[in-house]
């Protein structure tokens with residue numbers, strides 16, 4: 001490695017000195033996270049009639065409007081440590097919780113950056129522009145913490161964040177008017193450069209697509225493409241309900257679709273046709289989104305199994321040699337685009353971000369060689385088979401500090417528990 005933690009050469013192991021087993025994988029880049037939503041784990045699961053994404057969003061708003069700067073510090077620190085234990089070594093944080101009592105937007109961004117640095121995870125902070133309620137309607141009072149009043153104000157936040165924010169996001173076509181896109185993208189690009197990643201949520205929910213069609217006569221991804229030029233630095237989160245023409249436009253533009261299988265299942269979003277998209281040359285990456293369950297192995301399993309269930313067939317994202325290696329490699333390599341970094345491969349020039357798999361894991365005992373172990377990892381095991389996590393060549397602790405765990409529990413119960 002060089003001093004920056006990048007790989008200079010990969011050599012054959014001489015059989016000495018390894019404490020972590022014999023199988024290393026590129027750490028999974030996490031292409032989409034809202035770390036504060038981790039505190040929703042265990043809440044909002046009761047049946048109340050109309051239980052949809054939109055009713056879940058009310059619980060999320062309750063959390064978002066309750067957290068203090070100190071809460072965010074604790075939740076983010078604990079969340080990133082759990083993310084590392086889950087096999088993710090870098091994260092694109094889609095950060096829209098800008099305004100907490102007593103903090104300016106740039107300060108909440110700095111809290112996230114500090115939490116990531118303390119945990120050791122590699123961060124791409126993406127401050128999010130959010131300007132209105134549903135498709136041009138005025139924002140609701142509970143959305144106030146997410147808002148910037150003008151594009152100029154948002155650009156000022158980017159400038160104030162300086163080195164912490166080499167990228168940005170547009171919340172969605174619901175929350176940003178299409179007529180704002182050109183000035184927003186132009187202004188941010190002038191400040192940050194032509195190559196930084198841009199992220200946007202789109203086509204996650206059928207109601208969102210219906211509202212967009214009613215107002216603009218097309219779906220949100222088509223609307224995006226009418227107002228800006230999509231390209232390889234664009235990353236569309238979910239795209240679950242994109243139509244065939246929209247998916248083809250993403251493929252043509254080299255735009256990455258970031259899938260978040262556990263969250264898309266948790267929220268009842270639906271299943272993206274990943275097999276077809278990948279076969280047509282589409283780029284895919286993985287995100288943990290809500291972070292309620294953090295496990296890169298389970299994300300991959302649910303991605304593959306969702307395709308199997310909807311297509312009633314097996315080995316959807318596999319190749320002739322198997323499933324695990326092909327699936328892990330595809331999603332890890334795909335993560336370089338949303339992160340905008342050389343991550344997701346163990347090759348010279350890329351960061352030495354990797355995880356090792358424990359071949360003594362009870363779920364892998366019968367595996368004969370690396371390919372079988374990776375197939376067993378994805379079908380039979382979970383994050384507990386990960387024996388060590390390295391970022392920039394440095395072996396990190398993924399154990400949650402006891403004091404931090406206690407504070408996380410106390411604060412989350414106060415925010416979300418029945419006494420709240």
Ligand SMILES: [Zn+2]
Pocket residue numbers: 032034094201237289
């Ligand atoms: Zn999201």
